[in-house]
Amino acid sequence: MMLGKYLDNVRATIPLVHNITNYVTVNDVANVILACGASPIMADDALEVAEITSICGGLNINIGTLNERTIDSMLLAGQVANELGHVVLLDPVGAGASKLRTSTAERLVEAIKFDVVRGNISEIKTLVIGSGTTKGVDANEADTVTEDNLESMIGFAKNFAKDKKCIVAITGAIDLVADANKCYVIRNGRAEMSKITGTGCQLSGMITAFLVASPNEKLEATAAAIATMGIAGEIAFDHMQEGDGNATYRNRIIDAIYNMTSSTLEMRAKYEVR
Amino acid sequence: MMLGKYLDNVRATIPLVHNITNYVTVNDVANVILACGASPIMADDALEVAEITSICGGLNINIGTLNERTIDSMLLAGQVANELGHVVLLDPVGAGASKLRTSTAERLVEAIKFDVVRGNISEIKTLVIGSGTTKGVDANEADTVTEDNLESMIGFAKNFAKDKKCIVAITGAIDLVADANKCYVIRNGRAEMSKITGTGCQLSGMITAFLVASPNEKLEATAAAIATMGIAGEIAFDHMQEGDGNATYRNRIIDAIYNMTSSTLEMRAKYEVR
Amino acid sequence: MMLGKYLDNVRATIPLVHNITNYVTVNDVANVILACGASPIMADDALEVAEITSICGGLNINIGTLNERTIDSMLLAGQVANELGHVVLLDPVGAGASKLRTSTAERLVEAIKFDVVRGNISEIKTLVIGSGTTKGVDANEADTVTEDNLESMIGFAKNFAKDKKCIVAITGAIDLVADANKCYVIRNGRAEMSKITGTGCQLSGMITAFLVASPNEKLEATAAAIATMGIAGEIAFDHMQEGDGNATYRNRIIDAIYNMTSSTLEMRAKYEVR
Numbered sequence: 001m002m003l004g005k006y007l008d009n010v011r012a013t014i015p016l017v018h019n020i021t022n023y024v025t026v027n028d029v030a031n032v033i034l035a036c037g038a039s040p041i042m043a044d045d046a047l048e049v050a051e052i053t054s055i056c057g058g059l060n061i062n063i064g065t066l067n068e069r070t071i072d073s074m075l076l077a078g079q080v081a082n083e084l085g086h087v088v089l090l091d092p093v094g095a096g097a098s099k100l101r102t103s104t105a106e107r108l109v110e111a112i113k114f115d116v117v118r119g120n121i122s123e124i125k126t127l128v129i130g131s132g133t134t135k136g137v138d139a140n141e142a143d144t145v146t147e148d149n150l151e152s153m154i155g156f157a158k159n160f161a162k163d164k165k166c167i168v169a170i171t172g173a174i175d176l177v178a179d180a181n182k183c184y185v186i187r188n189g190r191a192e193m194s195k196i197t198g199t200g201c202q203l204s205g206m207i208t209a210f211l212v213a214s215p216n217e218k219l220e221a222t223a224a225a226i227a228t229m230g231i232a233g234e235i236a237f238d239h240m241q242e243g244d245g246n247a248t249y250r251n252r253i254i255d256a257i258y259n260m261t262s263s264t265l266e267m268r269a270k271y272e273v274r
Numbered sequence: 275m276m277l278g279k280y281l282d283n284v285r286a287t288i289p290l291v292h293n294i295t296n297y298v299t300v301n302d303v304a305n306v307i308l309a310c311g312a313s314p315i316m317a318d319d320a321l322e323v324a325e326i327t328s329i330c331g332g333l334n335i336n337i338g339t340l341n342e343r344t345i346d347s348m349l350l351a352g353q354v355a356n357e358l359g360h361v362v363l364l365d366p367v368g369a370g371a372s373k374l375r376t377s378t379a380e381r382l383v384e385a386i387k388f389d390v391v392r393g394n395i396s397e398i399k400t401l402v403i404g405s406g407t408t409k410g411v412d413a414n415e416a417d418t419v420t421e422d423n424l425e426s427m428i429g430f431a432k433n434f435a436k437d438k439k440c441i442v443a444i445t446g447a448i449d450l451v452a453d454a455n456k457c458y459v460i461r462n463g464r465a466e467m468s469k470i471t472g473t474g475c476q477l478s479g480m481i482t483a484f485l486v487a488s489p490n491e492k493l494e495a496t497a498a499a500i501a502t503m504g505i506a507g508e509i510a511f512d513h514m515q516e517g518d519g520n521a522t523y524r525n526r527i528i529d530a531i532y533n534m535t536s537s538t539l540e541m542r543a544k545y546e547v548r
Numbered sequence: 549m550m551l552g553k554y555l556d557n558v559r560a561t562i563p564l565v566h567n568i569t570n571y572v573t574v575n576d577v578a579n580v581i582l583a584c585g586a587s588p589i590m591a592d593d594a595l596e597v598a599e600i601t602s603i604c605g606g607l608n609i610n611i612g613t614l615n616e617r618t619i620d621s622m623l624l625a626g627q628v629a630n631e632l633g634h635v636v637l638l639d640p641v642g643a644g645a646s647k648l649r650t651s652t653a654e655r656l657v658e659a660i661k662f663d664v665v666r667g668n669i670s671e672i673k674t675l676v677i678g679s680g681t682t683k684g685v686d687a688n689e690a691d692t693v694t695e696d697n698l699e700s701m702i703g704f705a706k707n708f709a710k711d712k713k714c715i716v717a718i719t720g721a722i723d724l725v726a727d728a729n730k731c732y733v734i735r736n737g738r739a740e741m742s743k744i745t746g747t748g749c750q751l752s753g754m755i756t757a758f759l760v761a762s763p764n765e766k767l768e769a770t771a772a773a774i775a776t777m778g779i780a781g782e783i784a785f786d787h788m789q790e791g792d793g794n795a796t797y798r799n800r801i802i803d804a805i806y807n808m809t810s811s812t813l814e815m816r817a818k819y820e821v822r
Binding site: 027042052 | 296297298299301302338339340341342368371372373374375412469470471472517518519520521522524525
Binding site for chain 3: 297300301304305308309313314315316317318319321322325326329343509513524525526527528529530531532533
């Protein structure tokens with residue numbers, strides 16, 4: 001199985017992605033969606049989200065900096081996307097950190113059929129047990145996927161996917177992308193990416209673009225987007241010069257996505273299927 | 275006619291620009307306004323927009339990520355700006371993509387006397403025919419201004435300006451800036467600028483600053499701002515190095531505006547008046 | 549007294565900082581908080597701010613782009629932070645520019661016990677006299693702290709601190725950090741930093757992180773954060789190359805904070821205690 005074609009599919013079809021997302025990382029999300037070859041539109045008012053979703057190919061719902069007005073818009077847009085058969089992704093940012101985020105993530109999962117749910121391990125666990133060990137918007141270290149607990153975490157991911165009838169992407173030092181039967185274990189990326197705000201949000205936007213471009217191979221497309229982000233983090237890190245820090249690293253990662261080719265993606269992707 | 279002095283006027287007078295704009299590109303808008311020598315202030319609540327507008331020289335209204343709360347603020351601020359004789363610009367982001375955006379743009383144009391309306395061709399056409407062929411927030415390719423349809427597009431722009439009693443700026447591969455009698459056709463810029471989110475929003479902020487600085491030559495000031503942005507896109511592109519992508523390009527364009535001189539603007543501006 | 553340890557304390561304890569802040573500069577605030585070694589979380593809805601504040605070590609309240617919804621959240625979060633004994637900082641962006649901002653800043657100061665209030669001189673003066681000479685979000689030149697009026701400004705700062713029972717940080721070409729008895733006069737930084745949107749907002753986020761990490765030496769921790777920002781501005785400026793402008797400078801300052809060491813901070817900090 002080759003991942004490069006999923007990037008090529010994005011470049012060839014220029015998917016339009018509707019994002020209802022937080023105001024912290026929204027600009028980077030838009031630029032990453034452009035970098036991978038797709039086109040972003042941001043709209044969060046209930047009076048227009050149905051229409052905006054209908055002209056797009058996919059919907060990316062991110063609950064960072066949510067409020068009552070935007071929660072209504074998320075529910076509405078998600079239902080319209082479902083009716084139209086568009087792909088929908090949930091990024092449950094900070095689920096577990098507040099009852100509002102936890103209950104909103106739960107409401108969304110109940111009301112909307114998501115193709116992919118992407119979060120860190122703490123956020124995903126919160127969706128299973130209803131309360132979290134989330135430390136703010138970052139994963140609790142005690143929960144991290146490691147080589148030691150990998151087998152059981154793969155089982156957890158597959159069970160989650162089976163139970164919620166969706167693909168789950170648990171991202172961290174090791175990334176897992178699972179449906180009920182199959183799990184991609186991806187080992188690209190750099191720890192320094194966690195020193196940039198919003199790499200997770202950016203990834204969710206990019207996954208949505210990949211899903212729109214390859215609707216019949218959603219598991220593989222999700223894995224390809226995650227590998228693309230991880231490899232971009234590696235390439236960007238290789239180009240870091242003395243004095244560079246997280247601001248330059250942020251820009252260099254987006255640049256690396258912009259310049260990513262399917263052959264680089266093929267060559268550098270480190271993954272196994274379990 | 276020389277365009278350089280309009281940039282010098284901004285640098286000499288440091289206009290204060292009130293922006294009611296979207297949360298996607300707002301940071302870049304602020305930095306571009308600073309880069310050209312002006313000073314930005316963002317405020318969108320109905321309880322303060324009248325006062326904020328009154329202490330500024332100009333008002334930039336951008337309808338990306340609008341909602342009911344901010345629409346009221348736009349109407350209020352625009353009316354105050356009109357009463358005070360301040361310049362007001364409309365950027366109808368995504369007009370044609372949803373009824374909310376189309377009708378809001380129409381309401382604004384009816385309620386407020388705009389000095390300049392700046393958009394892509396799809397957005398501007400939407401303001402004429404009441405419904406659009408906008409593909410998200412980008413122009414529909416079928417609508418693009420080209421050398422082949424230039425004559426008729428110039429006529430369209432002049433008619434729009436005459437009908438709406440404002441200057442219209444239609445930006446794309448070829449930029450048109452027209453009042454009822456005269457049209458600047460500007461051929462600066464690079465196609466790669468469309469791979470950065472918000473270059474249009476940034477330009478609208480910068481045009482507003484130029485208008486405040488040269489209130490008696492609004493057509494020329496608008497053309498100068500557009501040429502400045504296009505030339506900055508060219509200079510930034512010339513400085514791109516291997517591995518650079520749209521994130522670095524974004525920064526380099528703002529940098530190039532920061533370093534733009536009136537003589538560079540004079541030398542590199544490519545335009546004709548029709 | 550050595551300032552370096554306050555930076556080391558941040559790096560050692562990774563404080564979680566809750567930010568209720570404006571949508572213009574929020575992304576840079578998050579990246580600066582990460583750069584100095586802390587962890588940011590942004591949340592502004594009344595339904596979750598109490599909980600989010602309770603899991604954090606400190607709260608940074610910034611009134612740029614405020615609205616009625618977020619004002620309620622600021623009041624609520626501030627009171628919870630006070631009850632829990634968490635540090636709370638106020639950044640009264642634009643106080644004096646509108647009645648809404650002035651009265652909101654006053655309401656906050658009355659309802660919440662702030663550990664630190666940080667603003668430019670115009671904003672701080674507004675909190676004393678109830679109306680301002682603020683020019684938008686920048687300080688009025690007539691108000692600036694200079695070598696000539698330094699003695700009286702130090703007195704003003706100490707009186708403010710005594711009267712409001714908090715530390716006050718007045719930042720500009722010369723920075724003052726005072727409690728009722730003691731005033732740090734800091735002379736780091738570059739004038740060019742004012743050509744970047746949000747360096748003040750970024751600083752407020754970073755000060756909050758420093759306060760959480762050194763709760764028993766708040767005056768010194770605040771001074772250390774301010775020196776860190778100023779030195780980063782100097783280092784970044786030293787690395788500027790031909791063609792660089794305010795966008796690159798923005799990134800380089802954040803990078804310099806990311807790479808700041810306690811020994812660099814010690815060596816380059818220029819301050820006296822009065």
